[in-house]
Amino acid sequence: MKRLGTIGLLLLFILPCYAENYLLNGGQSSRIDYTMVQTIVPSTGVKNLIVSYVVPQTYRSPSYNQTVEHFHLTFSSEPQKRENKTDTRGNEIIKVTWINPRSSINATIQLRTTNFTTLQPLVIEAPFPVQSLSSDVRVYLAATKQVPADDPDVVRIAQLLTSSSKTQFDAVQKILTWIVDNMNYVLRPKQYDAIYSIVTSRGNCQNYSHLAAALMRAAGIPVRIINGLTLKEPYQVKFQSGIFTMRMGQGRHSWIEVYFSDLGWVPFDPQQMQLFVSNRFIRVEVGLDNEETVNDGTVMWTRYSGTSGTIQFQETIDVNFTSDEVNLSAERQQYGPRKLLFSPPVEALFTEEIFKPSEAAPATTIRSLDAYTYDEETIFGNLEFPEGIDFTNVRNQVEDTEDSMMVMRKNFLVETSEYVTTQGQKYAQTFIAEDPLQLEKIGLALHKFGGNGQLWIELSEDDGTGKPGNIIATSGLRLLENMDYSPGYSWVDFDFTQQNLIFSPGRYWLALAYTGSPVVNWFFTYGKPVGPTDGTRYNTLFDETWSHSLTYEFNYRIMGKKGR
DSSP: OEEESSSSSOEEOOOOOOOOEEEEEEEEEEEEEEEEEEEEEEOTTEEEEEEEEEOOOOBOOSSEEEEEEEEEEEESSOOSEEEEEEOTTOOEEEEEEEESOOSOEEEEEEEEEEEEEEEOOEEOOOBSSOOOOOHHHHGGGOOOSSSOTTOHHHHHHHHHHHTTOOBHHHHHHHHHHHHHHHOEEOSSOSOOSHHHHHHHSEEOHHHHHHHHHHHHHHTTOOEEEEEEEEOOOOEEEEETTEEEEEOOOSEEEEEEEEEETTTEEEEEBTTTBSSOOOTTEEEEEEESSTTTOOOTTOEEEEEOTTOOOOEEEEEEEEEEEEEEEEEEEEEEOSBSOSSOEEEOOEESOOOOOBOOOOOOOOOEEOOOGGGSOEEEEEEEEEOOOOBTOOGGGOOOOOEEOTTSOEEEOOOOOOOOEEEOOOTTEEEEEEEEESSOEEEEEEEEEEEEEEOOEEEEEEEEEEOSSSSEEEEEEEOOOEEGGGSOOOSSBEEEEEEOGGGOEEEOSEEEEEEEEEEEOOEEEEEEEESOSSSOTTOEEEEETTEEEEEEEESEEEOEEEEEEEEO
């Protein structure tokens, strides 16, 4: 039986943690041609079909700007009615109606947007508590079901975080730091309101937005909810010891804008961006919460009496970056959250909450690996992902309203995955074994699109600098033609039982290797739900040092027997 660790004795180390706050300098400038195609197929029982859209507007802020041109909304079958209106939040809404639709309808949205993100020092002098707000801004202090800014627990947390703040930026960054450190991203939470997020510390983009809005509004800071889209085009940020590769899923997204008296409205993505969003965001709709920002993409229909008329719906997005310039660098700070947070430099009075790293404890001699009994089944890793979901057909559940109108709203479930069998690159994910482990299998959340060849996992030790080191084991092979093809992502397990591996507690790496020409994606989760911030990496033919660090975490599972 092969033992991975020290010879004869098991040594246990406690690794130090550090602040993961990065100040960004530079900018992004892109011209983007965007196309969304919706295919709507009504059944014979549908009487009237109604779909609403929101027209993206040109927008300006101190850090993010979008200029929208050439917006076109066309249909394969022209609707009988078309209404245009602007609501109280300034959203330009188009509502179209088909009467007695009998065939498939394609709706195509096309636009060009020029997006700039500029990350230069921001001077913020707005005092706290916030003073003298106009009525059109004050409305964004309102409490709602999703943003319960008047809830006693929300008020208590907001006061605890901001009681010593003298400037608005200080209050905002304390709230955001708390959210980044206390929340864990999941794609399919059971609820989307701020209270659910506080109780469970879990949520998707809607939860992050609602929680940030609730805490800031409770502190008297106006916040509005933004709905839009993110694009999957990656970009790189240089920092002292390597490169961050940033990437979002392509689809619907929710974020916030915070009002400062001296800056106006400034965008934030509470998942990990402060005072900006990247130019891979397209801003569409504004509201008090995500129950109000429902106009874009809502599908409604009525049915003939005695029928069960319904619809089938599919939505695809195609994007072409006709120009794309990125020049971003990052500098790590000694203050801020333990999880990743990116921000432009700020000139303001605020408290630098110094995160004091725990010192690495000296190695402690425990027992020989042979002295343990390995009979307790264990499974750990980044385990949660939407298994088996066809992302082109995902919508919220249909609601039957009191006036017999069926309503289907947009969904924020997006496909977050990486094409990991591209030639010349290899992807690796770290995992930390907290106990002696007899390894049996490692599973990855994969989707096979096609191709041919073989897949396997290479298991490496950590090189001591947070990168993959020497390869210590390889799994059995998986033939691509023997892998089931199914919609969405599922666990693909790689076998290690033939090698009788036992290894000591510590940090290890798993990398997906292949031969042939497989086309395979590996699902990932925003942020770092389980592992350290530098725990997802890739190398290239021209850089075998694993210097490229990814800001997300792949979904994986480690299976075996724990020593006791």
